[in-house]
Amino acid sequence: MAEFPLPPATQRLRLRRFTAADLDPFFAYQSLPDTARYLLNEPRSYTECMARIAMYVDAGFSKPGDWAAFAIEAADKPGFLGEIALKWDLGADKEPKTGEIGWTLTPAGRGNGYATEAAAAVLDLAFGQLNFHRVQARLDERNTASTAVCERLGMLREARLAENYFLKGEWTTELIYAVLARDWKAH
Ligand SMILES: CC(C)(COP(=O)(O)OP(=O)(O)OC[C@H]1O[C@@H](n2cnc3c(N)ncnc32)[C@H](O)[C@@H]1OP(=O)(O)O)[C@@H](O)C(=O)NCCC(=O)NCCS
Numbered sequence: 001m002a003e004f005p006l007p008p009a010t011q012r013l014r015l016r017r018f019t020a021a022d023l024d025p026f027f028a029y030q031s032l033p034d035t036a037r038y039l040l041n042e043p044r045s046y047t048e049c050m051a052r053i054a055m056y057v058d059a060g061f062s063k064p065g066d067w068a069a070f071a072i073e074a075a076d077k078p079g080f081l082g083e084i085a086l087k088w089d090l091g092a093d094k095e096p097k098t099g100e101i102g103w104t105l106t107p108a109g110r111g112n113g114y115a116t117e118a119a120a121a122v123l124d125l126a127f128g129q130l131n132f133h134r135v136q137a138r139l140d141e142r143n144t145a146s147t148a149v150c151e152r153l154g155m156l157r158e159a160r161l162a163e164n165y166f167l168k169g170e171w172t173t174e175l176i177y178a179v180l181a182r183d184w185k186a187h
Contacts, residue, residue: 005061005068005129007121013114015070015084015121018056022071025080026053029106038140039104040167061130064097065090068125072109072118081109084118086126086135096133096181099126103149110145116152123153127181136178150177154187 007015018026027049029035036043044052056069069085082105089098101122103115126132137155139146150157155177163171179187 004059005125007070007118007125009075010117010121012075013081013118013121014073014075015118016073018053018069018071018083020053020057022080023049023053025106026083029082029104032107034107035104038143038146040165042168061088064088068122070118070122072105072114080106081114082106082118084115084122086122086130096131097126098134099132099136101126101135101137103146115149119149119153123179123184127184132181134178134180136176139175139177141173141175147175147177153179154183155179156183 004017006017009015027044027046030044030049030052031046033043056067059067059069061068066088067085068088069083072081072084073079074081082103084103085101087100087102089100101119103119105115109115123135126135136158137146137150139150141147141160147157156179157175158178159174159176161174161176164174165172
């Protein structure tokens, strides 16, 4: 398997590559309507989760369009608390890179600051070893738990796209938050 970048360990978390053993806990929360509520996808079926885990296990990170997806687990307790992923924008020049970050936690993982802590580690990786110039997050305006993560990270709210998606039977409004390498390093 090609060498894959890993974020630094944090005080409470370890971000690691997905393995086949993550399938059942991944399905357990990805199949919940509550997890999918503000995401573009519907709750995921078991076979969709199998395909996704297989993609993550095999993925490389060497070209635009690639995803670096990490399983989040407690540093002192192996297991699965959620997923955090960095996408290298398609169409971006090879260097410097631009991309997108996204996070989901299991219900048990929420309310502990884990998403913010994991995202900070992924941004350290993106703006350090991976030489990203800009990373953005795109979210449904109603997803206040997720906007709060962006704000705790110091990402700037750059855009509000009023009713730009017709999703799950209704118009939804997208927010774009972003951070540049120089601001992350100064922060
Ligand atoms: C979005 C999502 C990841 C946010 O999770 P979260 O747990 O609220 O965010 P964090 O992990 O950063 O935790 C922050 C919360 O932990 C609390 N917390 C408790 N102990 C803490 C500690 N030691 N350190 C930091 N925060 C702590 C914070 O006060 C905050 O709670 P509050 O929102 O009530 O103020 C989660 O709601 C989720 O998975 N949603 C479904 C999927 C989804 O919509 N993903 C985003 C798509 S854009």
